Amino acid sequence: MAARVGLPQQALLASALARSPSPSPARLPYPPLLRLPTYCRFFSASADAGLQNLRRRLPFAARAMSQRSEAAGSPYAAELAAAKKAVSLAARLCQTVQQEIEQSDVQSKADKSPVTVADYGSQILVSLVLNMEVTTGSFSMVAEEDSEDLRKDGAEEILERITDLVNETLAEDASFNILLSQEGILAAIDSGKSEGGPSGRHWVLDPIDGTKGFLRGGQYAIALALLDEGKVVLGVLGCPNLPLSSINNLNGSSSGDQVGALFSATIGCGAEVQSLDGSPPQKISVCSTDNPVNASFFESYEGAHTMHDLTGSIAEKLGVQAPPVRIDSQAKYGALARGDGAIYLRFPYKGYREKIWDHAAGAIVVTEAGGLVTDASGNDLDFSKGRFLDLDTGIIATNKQLMPSLLKAVQEAIKEKDQVPSPL
Numbered sequence: 001m002a003a004r005v006g007l008p009q010q011a012l013l014a015s016a017l018a019r020s021p022s023p024s025p026a027r028l029p030y031p032p033l034l035r036l037p038t039y040c041r042f043f044s045a046s047a048d049a050g051l052q053n054l055r056r057r058l059p060f061a062a063r064a065m066s067q068r069s070e071a072a073g074s075p076y077a078a079e080l081a082a083a084k085k086a087v088s089l090a091a092r093l094c095q096t097v098q099q100e101i102e103q104s105d106v107q108s109k110a111d112k113s114p115v116t117v118a119d120y121g122s123q124i125l126v127s128l129v130l131n132m133e134v135t136t137g138s139f140s141m142v143a144e145e146d147s148e149d150l151r152k153d154g155a156e157e158i159l160e161r162i163t164d165l166v167n168e169t170l171a172e173d174a175s176f177n178i179l180l181s182q183e184g185i186l187a188a189i190d191s192g193k194s195e196g197g198p199s200g201r202h203w204v205l206d207p208i209d210g211t212k213g214f215l216r217g218g219q220y221a222i223a224l225a226l227l228d229e230g231k232v233v234l235g236v237l238g239c240p241n242l243p244l245s246s247i248n249n250l251n252g253s254s255s256g257d258q259v260g261a262l263f264s265a266t267i268g269c270g271a272e273v274q275s276l277d278g279s280p281p282q283k284i285s286v287c288s289t290d291n292p293v294n295a296s297f298f299e300s301y302e303g304a305h306t307m308h309d310l311t312g313s314i315a316e317k318l319g320v321q322a323p324p325v326r327i328d329s330q331a332k333y334g335a336l337a338r339g340d341g342a343i344y345l346r347f348p349y350k351g352y353r354e355k356i357w358d359h360a361a362g363a364i365v366v367t368e369a370g371g372l373v374t375d376a377s378g379n380d381l382d383f384s385k386g387r388f389l390d391l392d393t394g395i396i397a398t399n400k401q402l403m404p405s406l407l408k409a410v411q412e413a414i415k416e417k418d419q420v421p422s423p424l
């Protein structure tokens with residue numbers, strides 16, 4: 001595994017710098033680096049045999065990019081290609097970490113939720129690739145992680161581990177002639193501090209959505225979207241543990257062998273799925289059933305993230321017969337978008353504030369696949385208000401045929417729940 005091959009970052013950097021000629025700035029494919037002067041140190045490694053040995057012949061990030069997509073003619077085609085490349089590279093780092101995660105790779109945030117070296121590493125790689133590939137306009141990103149905990153005394157070891165992981169992931173991909181210093185690592189994480197909002201363009205990133213699933217060895221997603229004037233215009237969901245074909249039974253497993261799905265959607269161009277290692281994109285659409293008896297529904301694996309009693313009551317009122325399919329993360333939106341199930345229900349406990357990065361990519365993948373995503377009252381989600389989605393009800397998603405009866409069942413179940421006296 002690359003992260004364990006014993007190539008410490010300093011040595012890698014020193015060897016590359018010693019052997020390589022300085023690149024001509026005109027040939028560098030990443031002028032946005034100029035915007036972040038402390039971001040990175042780069043080199044041309046074409047003559048470096050040691051590094052070449054670390055690289056695979058055809059990096060999947062590059063291959064995923066070369067496949068023709070329905071969105072090729074859209075005004076966001078370049079951004080979509082960059083987003084796929086960024087998510088694919090981040091997914092590779094996450095897979096490396098998930099396979100051999102250690103206790104010291106996991107920390108607890110101020111809100112007690114877990115964060116891992118892979119959450120940070122994924123955010124760094126996505127920021128870096130977007131900066132390198134998208135050369136027009138200024139760069140703004142609303143992302144989940146920040147570097148505060150990594151700047152504290154005692155964080156030196158974890159910062160070094162993240163730096164090594166990121167640089168080893170970059171070194172394995174022939175399309176990147178770049179390494180990051182520790183200052184560059186911290187700057188890359190903090191490039192996600194934008195507040196978003198209704199004007200301009202903002203990338204929206206959850207570097208690992210479903211960290212608990214990631215730690216359990218279950219589902220997780222790298223979720224990246226682009227907001228333009230307050231609207232989500234593209235989304236990419238990397239789901240390294242999701243079967244590529246479909247989830248065709250209630251345990252979330254599949255009949256096909258291939259695992260690792262990359263969902264993408266651009267406004268007005270539909271939604272697609274391809275393998276994380278670069279198969280051609282296939283158009284997807286939500287299931288077309290109008291009979292709840294044939295419908296199955298997705299919800300969070302974690303009981304603390306959604307009220308399973310309320311969702312059970314909604315499903316019963318609707319006439320759904322199958323038990324819930326419980327999986328972590330926005331992988332649920334991807335699975336819904338290709339028709340693995342018909343409904344997604346999410347009802348967090350009172351007081352939880354939804355963040356835009358937890359829904360932006362998933363929502364456009366579902367709507368472009370022909371589905372609808374609304375709050376519990378049937379309103380569209382509004383991603384233009386900053387880092388949070390201002391809603392105090394739940395989020396529901398399904399096809400157009402089932403939405404009216406689903407909304408009715410949701411309203412009835414909520415009303416009934418509100419009438420039950422609190423045990424306190």
Ligand SMILES: Nc1ncnc2c1ncn2[C@@H]1O[C@H](COP(=O)(O)O)[C@@H](O)[C@H]1OP(=O)(O)O
Nearest residue numbers: 208209210211300302304305328329348352358
């Ligand atoms: N108490 C909570 N209630 C609802 N969602 C939560 C809560 N804590 C974390 N989450 C978020 O729920 C999402 C996982 O969704 P799901 O439950 O559908 O798998 C993640 O974005 C996770 O945040 P994070 O991204 O920090 O892991």
Ligand SMILES: [Mg+2]
Nearest residue numbers: 206209210358
């Ligand atoms: Mg999340």
